[in-house]
Amino acid sequence: MTQTPTDVRPVPEIRKGLAGVVVDTTAISKVNPETNSLLYRGYPVQELAAAASVEEVTWLLWHGELPTASQLAHFSDQERAGRAMPDAIKIVIDELPLNAHPMDVLRTAVSAYGALDPTADDSSREANLDKAVGLFALTPGIVAYDQRRRRGEGLIAPRADLDFAANFLWMTFGEVPDEVVVDAFRVSLILYAEHSFNASTFTARVISSTLSDYYSAVTGAIGALKGPLHGGANEAVLHTFDEIGFGDDAAARAEDWLARALAERRKIMGFGHRVYKNGDSRVPTMYAALLRLIDYYDRPDVLELYQGLEQAMTRRKDIKPNLDYPSGPAYHLMGFDTLTFTPIFVAARIAGWTAHVLEQLESNALIRPLSLYQGPDERHLLARAS
Ligand SMILES: CC(=O)SCCNC(=O)CCNC(=O)[C@H](O)C(C)(C)COP(=O)(O)OP(=O)(O)OC[C@H]1O[C@@H](n2cnc3c(N)ncnc32)[C@H](O)[C@@H]1OP(=O)(O)O
Numbered sequence: 001m002t003q004t005p006t007d008v009r010p011v012p013e014i015r016k017g018l019a020g021v022v023v024d025t026t027a028i029s030k031v032n033p034e035t036n037s038l039l040y041r042g043y044p045v046q047e048l049a050a051a052a053s054v055e056e057v058t059w060l061l062w063h064g065e066l067p068t069a070s071q072l073a074h075f076s077d078q079e080r081a082g083r084a085m086p087d088a089i090k091i092v093i094d095e096l097p098l099n100a101h102p103m104d105v106l107r108t109a110v111s112a113y114g115a116l117d118p119t120a121d122d123s124s125r126e127a128n129l130d131k132a133v134g135l136f137a138l139t140p141g142i143v144a145y146d147q148r149r150r151r152g153e154g155l156i157a158p159r160a161d162l163d164f165a166a167n168f169l170w171m172t173f174g175e176v177p178d179e180v181v182v183d184a185f186r187v188s189l190i191l192y193a194e195h196s197f198n199a200s201t202f203t204a205r206v207i208s209s210t211l212s213d214y215y216s217a218v219t220g221a222i223g224a225l226k227g228p229l230h231g232g233a234n235e236a237v238l239h240t241f242d243e244i245g246f247g248d249d250a251a252a253r254a255e256d257w258l259a260r261a262l263a264e265r266r267k268i269m270g271f272g273h274r275v276y277k278n279g280d281s282r283v284p285t286m287y288a289a290l291l292r293l294i295d296y297y298d299r300p301d302v303l304e305l306y307q308g309l310e311q312a313m314t315r316r317k318d319i320k321p322n323l324d325y326p327s328g329p330a331y332h333l334m335g336f337d338t339l340t341f342t343p344i345f346v347a348a349r350i351a352g353w354t355a356h357v358l359e360q361l362e363s364n365a366l367i368r369p370l371s372l373y374q375g376p377d378e379r380h381l382l383a384r385a386s
Pocket residue numbers: 017228229230231233266267268269270271272273274275317319322323324
């Protein structure tokens with residue numbers, strides 16, 4: 001057989017999963033695995049988690065600077081005005097079965113909300129920011145209502161006297177918990193808000209790169225976040241804890257459970273990370289918040305299980321926890337259903353997704369990589385006939 005010029009071309013290097021591939025620049029966040037640090041627009045995330053509100057961090061991610069007092073007041077007014085659930089969205093949610101996964105409900109509600117927006121296809125920066133404020137304001141209500149309806153409870157109206165984090169809890173539980181709980185929740189939302197070119201953010205950027213609309217980008221990102229290798233891991237951590245079981249001797253049972261799970265070649269949810277190989281920069285801050293919750297709810301058994309599995313994982317695989325590991329039990333202690341954990345992640349990550357959609361559109365290039373064909377050689381239908 002004669003060799004065509006293509007046969008002698010060097011085989012291109014393939015990086016499965018785009019691991020280690022730098023595809024673009026960003027000014028939104030810097031994930032630094034060498035120093036185990038994470039900066040949002042230059043600010044260490046730990047400093048923001050200690051002193052900023054979710055609204056301030058969201059503004060920072062979208063605009064590049066922290067808001068002035070009047071910018072924050074204006075943004076908060078807009079956000080508080082957009083919290084109530086439109087009737088049309090409630091009707092869509094009510095049509096969905098109670099056993100639909102909350103991520104599917106949220107994805108459907110966001111898509112429906114986009115279809116109801118007559119300006120959906122206006123992708124100017126101003127229009128996209130307006131849409132982002134609307135979705136950021138509405139999402140907690142969708143997440144809260146979906147959990148409530150599964151519990152046989154009704155929709156709760158938002159409270160304009162509460163900030164984003166406290167109102168989220170109010171709309172979910174019909175009461176505002178003590179400050180220690182609200183604060184742990186606020187910390188988790190800030191830590192979840194942004195993480196550079198992770199799979200869901202990259203999905204949003206791919207969709208935006210075709211000049212599709214903002215809601216399509218967020219709807220696609222929700223789909224990407226659902227998977228247990230990404231955001232779905234916070235839910236999966238609680239499934240693991242339930243399999244092991246809370247209560248006495250949790251550490252010993254965690255050790256046995258891990259030995260079996262690894263023998264079955266299972267991935268242990270809440271451990272490992274594509275970028276951080278020596279620990280997730282956000283875990284110490286979320287772990288500290290979890291410790292405060294464990295103390296507040298008087299649940300030392302949760303700590304024993306948490307530490308038992310982490311220590312066993314260190315001994316056997318030397319793989320460190322990611323943010324989903326402390327967040328899962330934190331949301332469990334707060335009283336959220338396990339299935340609600342990943343939708344909470346969505347409510348926080350809308351901040352980051354939006355910032356990336358805006359950045360992508362500022363200097364857009366269609367995202368379209370190549371592949372190396374390995375299917376059959378060229379063949380022809382005529383060969384079948386003869
Ligand atoms: C907020 C977030 O989205 S953070 C991520 C949340 N996801 C999870 O917690 C799911 C569990 N973790 C994982 O599946 C992985 O660590 C990922 C997907 C996060 C990262 O994966 P990658 O960067 O592709 O790492 P990769 O899969 O190559 O792992 C390297 C080795 O460590 C092992 N490993 C990595 N994470 C885990 C884990 N959680 N449990 C068991 N083994 C693991 C892999 O099996 C692989 O071993 P091998 O070389 O013997 O095959």
